[in-house]
Amino acid sequence: MLSDKTVGRLSLYRRLLAKLQSQKIHHVFSHELAAIARSTPAQVRRDLMLIAFTGSPAKGYNVENLIDHIDGVLDAPEGQNIAIVGIGNLGRAIIAYFSGRRPKLTITAAFDKDPEKIGNLIHGCRTYSIDQMISVIHEKNIHIVILAVPADEAQFVAAKLVEAGIKGILNFAPVPLRVTPDVFVEDIDVTTLLEKTAYFARNGKTSFSKE
Amino acid sequence: MLSDKTVGRLSLYRRLLAKLQSQKIHHVFSHELAAIARSTPAQVRRDLMLIAFTGSPAKGYNVENLIDHIDGVLDAPEGQNIAIVGIGNLGRAIIAYFSGRRPKLTITAAFDKDPEKIGNLIHGCRTYSIDQMISVIHEKNIHIVILAVPADEAQFVAAKLVEAGIKGILNFAPVPLRVTPDVFVEDIDVTTLLEKTAYFARNGKTSFSKE
DNA sequence: TGGTGTGAATCGATTCACAGCC
């Protein structure tokens, strides 16, 4: 299985390669891809080696083929449906941002506890009551959820999601979720990330210095 | 200098300790803190060792003292002002979220290019034109910026921020920023994180399994 | 010559394991 870090970089490479493709660039060397991805040539070559993609010393890597190859690794051929819970500013921002961005990942349902919001369409995505969550998740064959609710509701919702058979949670709530071990949780803890930024800005850690 | 990972965990510990404090819990053992932080006892003890905080075998760590000690490591005593660029749904969500949350980190200015938004107050934070950015950043002594603009504007704004002498950027734009090496950049790449969640949800990586 | 693919070396972070203490 690929490591967390490698999967993250592959996702980034794919996005940068799509940009190159739109500029009619058809081949790229590891040092070129590394430069735009803020990585190193050796890292790029290692990552591509791990997914068994090969280039040629003469022309480097073929952009189209590499995109297709990464698609083959990262995407489910049949696509994956996603739900989002919590339709505040953050939830709306996320729906707007993802609408139409990744063809194989579609946000197909939104949930909120506010009765005012039930039935609303946001970028074509319908809002349901949290009470309907488990049945809608089953109906729509959803296995991944974006959790964008306040901290004090996160664990309650997470428990329901586990009950509904969810396999992955992208968690924006600043709370370490307790879930069964078969569920993958990716935390986005904005407070911590801001505190880290403040700490390193103040203590002069640069993107390059090692100490 | 503390590592990135350690700083992140200290920020999390502090938040969890504040919760314990509000529950009138005054001492905590490394295995207890580890359990609520989803970490390990050895990791907790190592992190606290790195900031030279000591506990006692009999009672564990004193919650109040540890919070104060982490404050001393992470916070600037005089506080740090923060600006945010880009007042869409995401920008508003972030301002609302941080308003009053960390006393030593205050969002004191917002910037947007939309003339409609200039002058608005959002949770007490005034919106300025991007044209005024450099001078306002100097006036308000801001060294940290949250970047929440669309991908195609991010590099342009980042260049201006570097020019303004910013030392840290929390970057929500899905673009690897090119900045001078004295600037610390923390990326929050939601697309990549969602793709990672989808990949591991599909391939059955659990929070515990190692393979 | 200047790139790829990759075993080996290195580096950093985590975990083990145990001495010392209450």
Added chain:
DNA sequence: GGCTGTGAATCGATTCACACCA
């Protein structure tokens, strides 16, 4: 007995360095 503090061992990720190729 069960905890802390920490040197040593381990593990995982990155980087080096070089054989091989066009």
